[in-house]
Amino acid sequence: MKFQAIKGVRDILPPESAMWNRVEQTAREVFASYGYGEIRLPIFEQTELFARSVGLDTDIVQKEMYTFEDRPATLPEPRAYGALGDYLVAIDRAFETGEIPKTERNRKAIQTFRQKFGQFAAESQKLPRGFAQGQPELKDYFALLFEAIYFAQDVQLGDFVSLRPEATASVCRAYIEHGMHTFPGNVKLYYIGPMFRRERPQKGRYRQFYQIGAEVLGQSDAPAIDAEVIEMLMAFFERVGLEGGQKSEIRSQKSEAGSSTSDLRPPTSGVTLYINSIGCKECRPKYVEKLRAALIEHINELKADSQRRVETNPLRVLDSKLPDEQAVIEKLPRITDHLCEACRAHYAEVKKQLELRGVVFLENWRLVRGLDYYMRTTFEITAPGLGAQNAVCGGGRYDGLVELLGGPPTRGIGFAIGTDRLILSLQEREKEKEGGQAEEQGAHTGAPRPLDVFVAWMGAAAQPAAVKIARTLRGAGFSVEVPAEEMKFKKSIGLADKLGARYALIIGENELKEGKFALKRLSDGHQDAFSEADLLAHLKSST
């Protein structure tokens, strides 16, 4: 096996891809019913865009993005040492024409490159014919060559671009670029597509993964917007077959656990919605300091990872799953008790609006978002059957992000659904339901595509008739398979069955003679003869 897919990426084959289409189609329909339009975004952007929105010092930007230099196509490879002279000429010219950035750094690098290369060229003239190992001149000769190469590589040939790790930044960029703040009302957009992260893959976490997301951008931060976004999200999960937990189920858990969320058990089936408010620029920093102080008090009860996070990102300690730390975490101050008046009111109204909409939710004070741009409302949805990565959707409010990216003051809220995980959860659920026997066949036979009619023709004379009727049937909207080569009749019917066709249309000498088609229903073997017109009518009525 010579070629294989790159680590962390995968193919999605026919029986499964149908499920993907169904899920994505459901999203389109549900989102459209809430007034969202689709935005199709580029798959890569300037690295700077993600760096700014997500934060320069985050892991995401530091090591988890696919980033590369977008150098002009006309430049030769700098690695061809033999052609270093040609390369110098090419770079010189590209710098002059502005094809590569006219930065001070580049000017210097090129200048030094030229100088070192000149020395190298002069030195190489002095070399005796025929190299000999160990000649002292060779050392200097190579040293100059390597210096030249070093400075050649120091030239920044183009902008840095990155495969998108998420789409919110792109949406905001597009919002600004197209002046969408002048659009009437709130701008409601959804997107569907792949994202990229350069991490070790694990269950439900791939290097190319898929998201379905939506964003609302505009002047208003009304709690009803947050609530409607979440309502839509839950409507989507319900339509797709992973309805939220039952109200009674959640209530009983709530009373068991009191106001604490650490003991919460997700409902036995379907998805669970968790919400929280993480405050704003005013109240969150104050809370973080309180939290840090509390953590320092208990520093000895924490493990190494959490101890480190006390410094780097105290909020993350709340995410810890280590059993030993749970008792400490329980006693920590909770952000919902430390919100400023505006945030408290906002959060209360969001909850009220959710109840108004019949959305079942659990409050989780430990639900924090890793990125600075989030504020106030945050939410997350988990699903069963996923392993360690059990969140299928995350989202929150990010007022200020658009402004940070150079746009007008703008409020925003959005979410992203992890399609890979959603599908995984749906598959788990299916397995449970069917006991895992039904799909075995599909997995082996490859792609059972929905096939209405298999045209079993025999004899060269029947082939044209087969082609013709297939075209007619396809035109009428049926899916039709016609063997490209003549087959033994028995094989033909057998293949029709294996492909999962609903009907076999039989065309042989007899049928040609009578000008009719024999239509055989594969499910029970029932067979009838039809003229072309009757055939169409019959097929249409029986679908």
Next chain:
RNA sequence: GUGAGCGUAGCUCAGCCGGUAGAGCAUCGGUCUGUGGAACCGAGGGUCGUGGGUUCAAAUCCCAUCGCUCACCCCA
């Protein structure tokens, strides 16, 4: 980046304390030249992930390496 587990046919796997590679499913052909799912018979398909070592002999033992998987870190 860190840790653990696993690499044998297209898929799922067996192969004991070393003796020269197997099953089921799938595929293809036949029994069966105008009627499928079944049955029976047969065929193709494997440098046992790769490289090295030990040995008369390695899928099996040892080392290295690559790959996959799960988890940690991180989480968009």
